[in-house]
Amino acid sequence: MLVLLSTINSVPLGIAHIxxxxxxxxxxxxxxxxxxxxxxxxxxxxxxACR
Structure with a gap:
């Protein structure tokens, strides 16, 4: 997850991913x-039911 977040340039997209x-x-x-x-x-x- 952290590796992918470092490639996202947009903060809203990063928050959406999380x-x-x-x-x-x-x-x-x-x-x-x-x-x-x-x-x-x-x-x-x-x-x-057996009892």
Whole structure:
């Protein structure tokens, strides 16, 4: 990210790049957390049905 920012000559474009990168990082982490959490939630539901 820092290598790319050094090639951008416009401050607003640099700030936009940082904002888009940050939003993408947050969205990616939320998606991965959801993908990891879904099997755990289904296991909890299945185990509670067995009782």
């Amino acid at each position: 904002a888009i990168f940050g939003a993408g990082s947050i969205a990616g982490m939320a998606a991965m957390s959801t993908l990891i959490g879904l099997p755990l939630a289904k296991t909890k539901t299945a185990l509670s």
